[in-house]
Amino acid sequence: MRIFDPHIHMTSRTTDDYQRMYAAGVRAVVEPAFWLGQPRTNVGSFLDYFDALLGWEPYRAAQYGIRHHCALALNPKEANDPRCAGVLAELPRYLLKDSVVAVGEVGYDSMTAEEEHAFEAQLALARENDLPVLVHTPHRDKVTGTRRTLDVVRAAGTPPERVLIDHLNEMTVGMVADSGCWMGFSIYPDTKMDPDRMVAVLKAYGTDRMLVNSAADWGRSDPLKTREVADVMLAAGFGEDDVDRVLWRNPVAFYRQSGRLDLETGSEAGPDYAGNTIKRG
Numbered sequence: 528m529r530i531f532d533p534h535i536h537m538t539s540r541t542t543d544d545y546q547r548m549y550a551a552g553v554r555a556v557v558e559p560a561f562w563l564g565q566p567r568t569n570v571g572s573f574l575d576y577f578d579a580l581l582g583w584e585p586y587r588a589a590q591y592g593i594r595h596h597c598a599l600a601l602n603p604k605e606a607n608d609p610r611c612a613g614v615l616a617e618l619p620r621y622l623l624k625d626s627v628v629a630v631g632e633v634g635y636d637s638m639t640a641e642e643e644h645a646f647e648a649q650l651a652l653a654r655e656n657d658l659p660v661l662v663h664t665p666h667r668d669k670v671t672g673t674r675r676t677l678d679v680v681r682a683a684g685t686p687p688e689r690v691l692i693d694h695l696n697e698m699t700v701g702m703v704a705d706s707g708c709w710m711g712f713s714i715y716p717d718t719k720m721d722p723d724r725m726v727a728v729l730k731a732y733g734t735d736r737m738l739v740n741s742a743a744d745w746g747r748s749d750p751l752k753t754r755e756v757a758d759v760m761l762a763a764g765f766g767e768d769d770v771d772r773v774l775w776r777n778p779v780a781f782y783r784q785s786g787r788l789d790l791e792t793g794s795e796a797g798p799d800y801a802g803n804t805i806k807r808g
């Protein structure tokens with residue numbers, strides 16, 4: 528079984544996680560830029576973080592046989608902090624980098640005017656850079672937030688096949704299915720979707736444009752939730768080909784639109800990265 532986790536924050540995870548993910552079948556991930564919990568107070572903090580997503584983390588992932596790409600953006604939550612607004616001006620030069628396969632995560636957190644401004648500006652950046660977009664939907668008032676999200680995407684003229692709307696549930700999947708956008712589901716240990724609910728959604732809506740992720744980060748989360756969904760799918764009567772489609776071919780098809788997805792083996796990072804070595808000896 529091969530698994531592509533299309534949304535996971537490995538910066539917050541340990542090497543044990545990388546080992547367990549590899550053993551479970553995970554061979555590729557996309558790490559979107561997000562909020563680190565501790566608010567950032569200046570643009571430079573973002574740039575160091577972006578550099579880590581472009582350099583250090585793919586190097587670390589490669590030690591465990593996992594391909595690492597990233598999506599870059601000013602996240603919705605920090606879009607509200609005027610000290611971080613300058614990130615939008617820095618993004619264009621970062622979006623040119625080879626391992627950036629999308630703009631993200633963008634969208635709404637509390638549905639403020641500042642979030643909407645950053646969302647629209649980054650949809651424009653995605654179009655200018657010919658990149659797909661990963662859109663976060665709010666955890667509170669999700670139905671209203673998802674509807675407004677789809678309105679903004681439509682008004683921006685972004686083609687739906689270039690947009691992945693994430694953190695969906697039973698309440699929001701229908702409107703996104705109708706929109707033509709890709710549908711992302713984050714499987715958490717005790718909130719949002721669980722594997723059984725996910726499989727019920729797949730039975731109701733089919734496997735077309737469906738992506739499953741662990742969204743594992745610094746909170747209670749589990750990077751093996753993708754594998755758990757695959758196992759529950761098989762137990763529920765889905766075939767190996769359905770599993771491969773949802774857990775591998777769909778994320779590959781979505782991010783391949785960037786023209787930058789590199790899943791070839793044999794070009795793993797060498798023993799040193801930018802003068803750092805992973806060996807402490």
Ligand SMILES: [Zn+2]
Nearest residue numbers: 559561632742
């Ligand atoms: Zn996330």
